[in-house]
Amino acid sequence: MSDLQRLRREALDAPESGIVAVINYARGREGLIPLWAGEGDLATPDFISGAAAESLKAGETFYTWQRGLPELRQAIADYATRLYGTSLGPDRFFVTSSGMHAIQIVCAMLAGAGDELVFVGPAWPNFAAAAEVNGAKAREVSLDWSTAQGWSLDMAKLRAAVGPATKAIFLNTPSNPTGWTATREDLAAVLDLARSAGIFVIADEIYSRFFYAGARAPSFHDVATPDDPVIYVNSFSKNWAMTGWRVGWIEAPAAFGDVIENLVQYSTSGVPAFVQRGALAAIRHGEDFVEEQVQRAHRARDIFTDALLSTNRVEIVPPAGAFYAFFAVDGLEDTRAAAFRICDEAGVGLAPGTAFGPAGRRFLRACFHRRLDEVEASAERLARWIGRAA
């Protein structure tokens, strides 16, 4: 047995990200428009980066609070209170080393060997992978696709998937990759299911501001009380163009604070204070920036979906939220091979649907959160490629 084979089974089984595989294939290629990753094309605004640089200059380079800087926790609480119209205190908020890290901590809090976590797919692969690295089983319930109405959640399927080993339901809304956005009724039904089964909801509402049918997407905050068993994971990445900063947060009942603090201590031991100063500037002063980004993404969505639909060979319904076009092309089955070909033949980087679970296999994901001229150019390239592939 080689040393490699001696590694823990769950570590060996952790899947390669099907998104990263394509990025590694064509990263930095001249002229390619990269729509593969879940980030926009804007660098972090100067008022945010500058706040971090000032903090570095002031010597904020020591160990810091494991739950996050008190002023940042307060600012997140103020933001959430404004956004959801319900009073939320700072003792519910815990700063983490990214939204991904928030998910990892919540998995460690809720489910290990012998436990199950149910999630709704097609889904960004990292939740299921993090759950399984932690020893739990991640069980997917697929949204249904209809060409006319897009994606929808069948509560009967979700209910049937919850069993005695289930510890939580993970719901990402608006969804990466589909853009499906739960209605208030969907959320109330999921919460009822969790309450009656005595399990948790893990609410990933990272894209709640990127919503094209209202000021923000419906949230579990609209249907749950602060004492309900809902744990939220969130991130500074998307709203404030801070993907590379690795800073996010957990919102949970304050009584969970000691457990969360310990799990932060024993995973990354906190987020750099200077990174938190950037996050603080973002959440205090970044509202105009968020709104400009969302407006641009709304235009981009329309440009992109119109171009795809004009081919008459694409299945897509304009997504209600997030910033991805998740589309199927008539006759195209092997989307993993297609993603590599599209890099070579169309000069556009996409993520293959195979990265997002069985219900997404026929689809490709394009992130349209970019300069509109590049959105147009990439959509035209794709439309031409689809025409040729006919």
Add this chain to the structure above:
Amino acid sequence: MSDLQRLRREALDAPESGIVAVINYARGREGLIPLWAGEGDLATPDFISGAAAESLKAGETFYTWQRGLPELRQAIADYATRLYGTSLGPDRFFVTSSGMHAIQIVCAMLAGAGDELVFVGPAWPNFAAAAEVNGAKAREVSLDWSTAQGWSLDMAKLRAAVGPATKAIFLNTPSNPTGWTATREDLAAVLDLARSAGIFVIADEIYSRFFYAGARAPSFHDVATPDDPVIYVNSFSKNWAMTGWRVGWIEAPAAFGDVIENLVQYSTSGVPAFVQRGALAAIRHGEDFVEEQVQRAHRARDIFTDALLSTNRVEIVPPAGAFYAFFAVDGLEDTRAAAFRICDEAGVGLAPGTAFGPAGRRFLRACFHRRLDEVEASAERLARWIGRAA
């Protein structure tokens, strides 16, 4: 059953850090000299912070390489090659979100439910806690204490602790908190044990530069080949005064790269590029800074241990490595209570030995990595307190 009680057992059982408990008691208290944490008093040097600030200004705020920037991996490999006098390639090095995160990833790689990890104590509590959060059992083998000769490792005890469920031996040398430093013979014996048992060594050599009996502490690099089952965890924190930056690395056989990349992806998804630019400046241009720090710590060690020994009521042998005085006071048994009293009565912040496992219970840990006038002042305060407590 409350929602809190529904959390996963391993998460609920994660211990509060006995160090953080004292810090939270007296953080920021006027006039107190804090020797409780494992960090010096120097902010990160400007040439490091400035490199990070430049990177922020240049817009390096996007997702980045999951294994670390290629140039940083190369620079770490060059550093290790110089330090150990053996050629080590960049494909062996993986950047992580702190030394703690390196440990968390290595635990996830090696041991989950039903597995055991053996470690040598008294020890910094975070390794055992991270192992157990991950579902494994952490089994401590205690160093032996002798007033004349200090701490020593009994290989027979270590051998006896390795059983069929053991996946690895974790060894921190020089040791936090004891300063015990494995000899080359100790290291060869531990490696032989691991080889013959078909298990891994996790080598935490974070303090290898802080060694007072030679240019660096003995390392597993001195006795192992690159193909041996040794996985190293390391950090920028101590050498370059970067505790607050949360950046470290793993060194492992290159064949483990895919597994490590996946575990990074599913935990924090990488280290900010601008943080890595700071780390790159540190490791390329920080050699003088390391040497100045080590010289100062050497002086501080002597000042501090001399003052304690002058009381004739303290057991300590000047530590060969790391930057802690780990000492017992005659007649003092409850070191946790004493750590709180010493904050109040002596104006010095210490970590209680209870934080470091059973063999350390009678001891207190003081970090002497500070300005020498403060080292003198705190040692005098402690010596007076010890006199009064007689």
